[in-house]
């Protein structure tokens with residue numbers, strides 16, 4: 348798939364991760380995590396760290412491999428085959444690492460980024476609050492200056508690694524007069540600073556990641572834990588949203604791919620009315636549509652990854668990839684379950700687990716409604732900032748154009764509509 352778009356190095360990293368997934372991830376770990384396990388999958392992260400496959404993009408100086416975004420997307424798709432929870436554990440070093448690598452000081456990179464890439468420190472991110480996740484800049488968590496330090500008060504919910512992470516990258520309001528986008532600062536808060544877990548969630552899927560509501564009450568944070576500049580948390584947030592949304596796009600492609608492979612093999616063997624069910628277009632066309640959509644999703648993900656590699660503003664491309672890939676991934680798992688019939692609804696096959704996992708992908712890391720908001724915003728901004736249309740024969744600003752359009756419409760209406 349898409350072999351022609353990949354370099355030899357990219358193919359090699361994909362094959363390396365595929366082998367890691369096959370050799371290192373025991374089915375019992377997946378079942379244990381799915382059985383409402385609360386403990387974080389430390390072993391998986393430590394093994395991934397030892398294999399040097401965490402944070403592939405980051406500089407070699409901090410333990411990364413200095414690879415491009417496409418390599419990371421290939422890695423996430425392979426891990427996505429296992430479901431969303433391990434994909435999330437694998438992605439968090441990349442997401443939080445992006446903030447630290449881009450905006451952190453040398454000391455912060457050595458203290459947090461390098462051990463995270465080695466799998467020795469577990470990280471989590473606190474963006475969502477009980478008040479709501481979509482309106483991120485409306486955050487209620489505060490950090491008030493007290494001498495040189497900051498006193499943080501607030502809570503974050505659904506934090507993956509809420510149970511299990513050693514430190515969190517959290518956002519708090521530091522300027523109470525500024526506009527929302529200029530009011531937040533990013534901080535590293537360590538669990539031992541006094542982070543409390545107040546609620547452990549029972550989840551439909553994506554289990555075993557220690558999702559919890561964490562509370563920070565009068566936690567004192569030294570100034571060197573600020574990531575980036577004071578009140579410029581928006582820059583850190585925007586940078587982190589690239590890996591956050593790209594990883595949550597690539598994972599479901601792996602899930603969809605795995606589900607369709609299972610379904611295709613099943614459809615080949617399963618018989619009804621004297622034939623293999625794959626002979627029926629009702630079944631085989633589902634496979635055709637899902638694979639086409641997964642390939643289209645992969646194209647959008649690689650495209651966004653390539654734009655990200657150039658360092659250009661890629662908000663639209665990333666959101667397009669996130670929306671399309673998460674919906675294509677979910678649809679593929681949904682159709683795979685239909686192809687398997689009743690047995691797909693049982694835990695004999697992993698489809699029902701993938702289904703529960705895939706459902707989350709359109710909600711988290713910025714819901715798909717929020718992604719569509721971003722896409723339309725970028726599209727309107729781009730079109731309306733051009734001083735003319737590229738279609739020279741349609742002079743949209745002249746009244747004549749509307750008349751011409753109306754005339755064409757009238758003529759065709761006269762022709763085709765009944766009197």
Ligand SMILES: Cc1cc2nc3c(=O)[nH]c(=O)nc-3n(C[C@H](O)[C@H](O)[C@H](O)COP(=O)(O)OP(=O)(O)OC[C@H]3O[C@@H](n4cnc5c(N)ncnc54)[C@H](O)[C@@H]3O)c2cc1C
Pocket residue numbers: 471472473474475476478479480481482503504505506507508550553558707710711712713714715716717720
């Ligand atoms: C298992 C799990 C793990 C998670 N992990 C983390 C984590 O590690 N860290 C973290 O910070 N967060 C995490 N999240 C939170 C997740 O990112 C949020 O749930 C998500 O961003 C949506 O926020 P919300 O749940 O508060 O919904 P709300 O913001 O309350 O939105 C509710 C609904 O309204 C829609 N909506 C909101 N505004 C608009 C609008 N303007 N136009 C159209 N529709 C709109 C939303 O799309 C959604 O459908 C996790 C969530 C889950 C379930």
